[in-house]
Amino acid sequence: MSVRQSLLAILDQGPCYGYQLRAEFARRTGAAWPLNVGQIYNTLDRLERDGLVARGETDAHGHVFWTITPAGSREVAAWLASPVERAAGTRDELAVKLALAATLPGVDAARVIDTQRQASAARLAALRNARAAAADEVEVSPIAQSLLADAVVFSAEAEVRWLDHAATIVAQHPAASRSLPLATERPRRGRPTAAA
Amino acid sequence: MSVRQSLLAILDQGPCYGYQLRAEFARRTGAAWPLNVGQIYNTLDRLERDGLVARGETDAHGHVFWTITPAGSREVAAWLASPVERAAGTRDELAVKLALAATLPGVDAARVIDTQRQASAARLAALRNARAAAADEVEVSPIAQSLLADAVVFSAEAEVRWLDHAATIVAQHPAASRSLPLATERPRRGRPTAAA
DNA sequence: ACAGCCATGTAACTTGTTACATGATTTT
DNA sequence: AAAATCATGTAACAAGTTACATGGCTGT
Numbered sequence: 001m002s003v004r005q006s007l008l009a010i011l012d013q014g015p016c017y018g019y020q021l022r023a024e025f026a027r028r029t030g031a032a033w034p035l036n037v038g039q040i041y042n043t044l045d046r047l048e049r050d051g052l053v054a055r056g057e058t059d060a061h062g063h064v065f066w067t068i069t070p071a072g073s074r075e076v077a078a079w080l081a082s083p084v085e086r087a088a089g090t091r092d093e094l095a096v097k098l099a100l101a102a103t104l105p106g107v108d109a110a111r112v113i114d115t116q117r118q119a120s121a122a123r124l125a126a127l128r129n130a131r132a133a134a135a136d137e138v139e140v141s142p143i144a145q146s147l148l149a150d151a152v153v154f155s156a157e158a159e160v161r162w163l164d165h166a167a168t169i170v171a172q173h174p175a176a177s178r179s180l181p182l183a184t185e186r187p188r189r190g191r192p193t194a195a196a
Numbered sequence: 197m198s199v200r201q202s203l204l205a206i207l208d209q210g211p212c213y214g215y216q217l218r219a220e221f222a223r224r225t226g227a228a229w230p231l232n233v234g235q236i237y238n239t240l241d242r243l244e245r246d247g248l249v250a251r252g253e254t255d256a257h258g259h260v261f262w263t264i265t266p267a268g269s270r271e272v273a274a275w276l277a278s279p280v281e282r283a284a285g286t287r288d289e290l291a292v293k294l295a296l297a298a299t300l301p302g303v304d305a306a307r308v309i310d311t312q313r314q315a316s317a318a319r320l321a322a323l324r325n326a327r328a329a330a331a332d333e334v335e336v337s338p339i340a341q342s343l344l345a346d347a348v349v350f351s352a353e354a355e356v357r358w359l360d361h362a363a364t365i366v367a368q369h370p371a372a373s374r375s376l377p378l379a380t381e382r383p384r385r386g387r388p389t390a391a392a
Numbered sequence: 393a394c395a396g397c398c399a400t401g402t403a404a405c406t407t408g409t410t411a412c413a414t415g416a417t418t419t420t
Numbered sequence: 421a422a423a424a425t426c427a428t429g430t431a432a433c434a435a436g437t438t439a440c441a442t443g444g445c446t447g448t
Contacts, residue, residue, distance in 0.1 A: 001289065002287045002289040002293075003287070005293070006293075009300060013301065013302075013378050014378050017427080017428090018427070018428065019427050019428080020379070024378060024379070027299075028295055028300075028376065029292050030295070033287050037426095038410070038429075039407095039408070039410085042407095042429090043408090061427095062416085062428090063428095079293075080308055081308075083311055083316065084290045084293060084312065086290075086316070086319065086355070091199070092198075092347055092348070094347075095343065095344050096198050096202055096344075097276075097280060098343055099226070099343050099344050100205050100225065100340075103340050104205060104206070104209060104224075106209075107205075112276055115277065115279055116279045119279030120279065123282065141298075141299045141374065141376055143298055143299070144295035144296075144374075147295055148291050148292075148295050150358060150361055150362070151290075152291075154355075154357055154358040154361070155288070155351060155354050155358075158350045159282070159351075162346060165346055165350070166343055169342065169346075173339055178337065178340075180224065182206075182209050182212065183216070183219065197435075198435095198436090199435080200435075213399080214399070214400065214401090215398065215399050215400080232437060232439095233398095233399080233401095234400090234401075234437080234439080235438085237400065238436085238437090241401095242435080258399080258444085259399080259400095260399090260400070287408095393448100394447100394448085395448085396445100396448105398445075398446095400441105400442085401440100401442085403440085403441105404437105404438085404439085404440100405437085405438085405439105406435100406437080407435095407436090408434085409432105409433085409434080410431105410432090410433085410434105411430100411431085411432085412431085412432100413428105413429085414427100414429085415426100416426080416427085417424100417425085417426075417427100418424085419422100419423085419424075419425090420421100
C-alpha cells in the first residue's frame with residue numbers, strides 16, 4: 001500500500017499531474033526505488049475507482065491534473081494518524097526461509113545462515129559506504145534521504161545480529177534434533193474410498 | 197515469493213497433498229501467519245504451470261499427491277544456496293511514510309513518529325512477553341518457533357531505535373527547513389498546445 | 393442427526409511491476 | 421535530422437489473499 005498511500009498524500013497538498021507525482025515522490029523518498037511511470041497512471045486509475053481522487057482539468061500544456069476528494073483527504077489523515085501495522089500478515093521471507101532450512105532434513109542450515117550472513121554483512125558495509133558518500137543527486141530532500149538510508153542500515157544491522165544469533169542456536173541443536181521429517185502417518189480423517 | 201518457495205522446498209522432501217502441505221508449513225513456520233488453505237491449491241497450480249511440480253497419483257483416501265520435478269529441485273537448491281536479496285525493490289512502508297511525513301508541508305512529522313514509536317514499543321513489549329510465555333501449541337518445531345520469534349523481536353528493536361533516531365533528526369531540523377512544497381514552476385518541456 | 397473438521401478446488405480481487413505504444417517538444 | 425526527455429496511457433502478469441462451493445468422514 002506504500003505507493004498508493006504515498007501518491008494520495010502528495011495529492012493532498014494540491015492537484016498534480018502524473019509525471020509531476022513521480023517527481024514529487026522521487027525527491028521525497030530518494031532516488032532509490034525508482035518508480036516506474038506507468039505505475040503512476042495505474043495507481044491513479046485505481047484511486048479514482050475507489051473515489052479517493054478525481055480526474056481534474058487539463059492545462060494549456062496538456063497536463064492532466066488529478067484532485068484529491070474529501071474521502072481521499074480523510075484517508076490520508078487516517079493514514080498519518082495511525083501507526084503502520086507490522087505484525088499482521090507480513091511474512092518475512094528470510095525468517096521463513098531459515099525456519100524451513102532449520103527443520104528440513106538434509107538441508108545444511110548452518111551453511112544457509114553463513115551464506116546469508118556474508119551477503120548481509122557485505123550489504124551492510126556497502127550501505128554504510130554509500131551513506132558516507134553524500135548523495136550529490138539533485139532535487140532530493142537531504143533529510144528524507146538520510147532517514148531512508150538510516151532505516152535500511154538499522155534493519156540490516158538487526159538482520160546481521162539475528163543471523164549471528166540464529167547461527168548460535170542452530171549450532172547448539174544438532175540437525176537430528178531439530179529436523180522434522182514429513183509426517184507420513186497422519187490422522188487421515190475424511191475423504192476415503194475414492195480413486196484407484 | 198515466500199509461500200511459493202516454501203511449498204516447493206517442502207515438496208523437495210517428498211510428495212505431499214494439499215492439506216498436508218499446509219500442516220507441514222505450519223509446524224515449521226509457527227502458528228503465526230496461518231496460511232489460507234485455498235492459497236495452497238492456488239500456488240500448486242501456478243507451480244505446475246511453471247513446470248516445477250507435477251500432479252501425482254491419488255491414494256486410497258482420495259488425497260491428491262504432488263511431486264516435485266527436476267527443475268523444481270534445482271530451484272530449491274538454488275534458493276537455499278543463494279542469499280535473500282533485501283535491497284532491491286523492497287520498499288519499506290514505514291520508512292517511505294516517515295520520509296513523506298517529514299517533507300510534506302503541514303504534516304506534523306514529530307507526531308507521526310511519536311505515534312508510531314508508541315505502537316512499535318508496545319508491540320515489542322508484547323512480543324517479548326509472548327516469547328517468554330512458551331508456545332504450548334502442539335506439533336510445532338520449537339527451534340523454528342524460537343528463530344521466528346527472535347526475528348520479529350530483533351527487527352522490532354531496530355524499528356524502535358530508528359524511530360528514536362528519526363525523532364532526533366526531525367527535532368534538529370525545523371519543519372520550514374525540511375518541508376518541500378509542491379514544485380509548481382517546473383521546466384515543463386514537451387506536450388504543449390493541447391486542450392482548452 | 394448434526395456440528396465440525398478434513399480435503400479439494402474455483403473465482404475474484406488487491407497491489408506492485410514491467411513492457412510497450414504513442415506523440416510532442418527540446419536539445420544537440 | 422536525430423536523440424533525449426516529457427507525458428499519457430494500455431495491456432499483461434506475478435504473488436498474495438479471501439470467500440465460497442462442495443463433499444465426505446468423525447465424534448457427540
